Amino acid sequence: MSTHPRPINEALAILDAKQRFASPQQRIEHLRWMMRGRGLDDRLVALYRSSLVHGNVFTGHGQEALSAAIGMFMQRPVPGTPGDVFAPLIRDTAGRLSFGESFEDSFRTYLGKRTGPMRGRDGNIHRGDPTKGHLAMISHLGAMVAAVCGTLIARRLRAEPKSARTVGVTCIGDGGMATGALHEGLNVMAVDKLPMVVVVANNHLSYSTFNDRSFACKDLVSRAEAYGMRGVSIDGTDAEECLWAVGDAITRARNDEGPQMVVATLLRLQGHGTHDDASYVPADLRARFPDCLDAAPKKMLADHVIDQAGIDAMWVEVKDEISQAYERIRNEPAPNPDEEQWTAYSVPDLTSFRCGNAGSTP
């Protein structure tokens, strides 16, 4: 985590941001989204182990505090306004949920259901729903920065009042921060002063490559200054810090304060995917980073934000929500090749095809 000195102006700005974005109510809501992300990931892993999942499962264990905060400060589309745009990556289960993706659509995609947002034709993490502001992931190695830039530039060119004050957010990892696509995207984002936030999760593992072979700068946040955007470096295992930093960055972007970068230091607590046991992660590295889903409740108990009964009840409620969602979709059909339009790209009836209930957004 960052050890940069903190002058008084930054300290006061942090206190102000905590007041605005990490109130007791927001911390409780945040914890619930973190739990939903963890609970869904664990359920998907269980389904994978039952051979019900097509492909791998990529989980966000250790990244929930950062990811959950993102959706909390984004504006979901409502009739008449397009809302914000989010390009989540492979570890953003919690962020997808907090920005409005339903448990059902996640299950549908992993289980290859025809009723899912990708109609059972694209794998697990590559899902998206433009009508809800979720861009489908092309690649987690930097491609989505340019995709979000393009969406925001298109909105700017159209100059639609209803698009005013909408923002775009995407995420990247420490490995992705070294790709060419990422650097081109960051440059466009900065040069065009787009209302956009790039959230960087330095989880110390570019698959199995450690930080010392991924980058040579002290802190990835120096890239923000290099490109000409505001950047903050935070402890990604500290839920409160994730809340105020992400909330502050998204709000600044929305208020025309230019592009923002949030660099969170944390540790990937599981393998790259369910196929990877992460046995190459040394114990001393593991020991340096707490699980945010252990640390957050402890801190909230210490701060008297919630009591243990409240935390326990929240877990029960979240697990029940997930189980009910799974039961609702488990018997939905797989794609029928005789009825599919086998085009390579999205088709006009992509959304209308999804007749019926797309799932309940918590």
Place this chain on the structure above:
Amino acid sequence: MPAAFRAQCVAVGSALPERRLTNADLERLVDTDDEWIVSRTGIRERRIAEPGTGLSALALPAAKQCLERAGVTADTIDGIIVATISGDHVMPATANILQHQLGATKAFGYDLLNACNGFVAALSTAAAFIESGHAKRILVVGGDIMSTLIDYRDRNTCILFGDGCGAVLVEAGPADGPGIVGFELHSDGAGAADLAIPCSGSAHIPTSEALARGDQFVKQNGRTVFTQAVRRMSEVCVSLLEKLKLTKNDIDLLVPHQANLRIIEPTASRLGVPMDKVVVNIERVANTTAGTIPLALADAFADGRLKKGSRVLLAAFGGGLTWGALYLTWGRA
């Protein structure tokens, strides 16, 4: 040769920023808690100037209040000495800025850099000017915007310091009247590294690496400073009292530098001065470096404890290392 005049301390003024930084606020910035801070320092909150506020913004209202209480106008002041380590700039001196803002048209002005012992040193300097006949009226200001010199990731220092400023008007009075009776100043540069701002002068260039390390902020060897402060403050007080042939019974008020309640209490204890004679405001304003003593004097004046004829012992210790004590009788003849 006996002095022709005695330097009288005739009025005090003070100014604090509006914003309060409480221990609860600090709990949200660094790994600390209110109970720990209070039990180890006695501090509950500190005042913080809005970023970008120079010391002169506090020195001006403190000086105006002081002059108003003294019933004199700025154009009658011969000199202004500002004790600080966080003036508006290294150049020009804050005393020059204050001189202009006050309209002290005939006053000279300079800043005096002696950390937490700055105000005692400045008051001693003013006394020397007046006793020697080189000036009749000097405004002595002590204050710091310490928040600009603190790393708010460093829980060892950020809990201790605050911003504030005070001013005392010193005038020439009869040699046998009230005023500054004596003072004693010491320093020991062997302890220079124990309390320092490494990148704050010609010895260290503010490279990006130095700034990234936070070398522009206060670094403190807390244990050494604590031990030295208790020892040196009580030593210098005892020494001064002996030199002036005074005893603890000649002290109505002990006004110590407000660095830590756990330094103040043993210092008073070693002098045999009960705590009801000790001015303590650290709970509300923390350590304002050169500002602690004039702020404490202003508080004592406001609550009626400091009045004409009060016999006051000042004592301070700070980065340098530097320490001193000054004994005075308050008010005009």
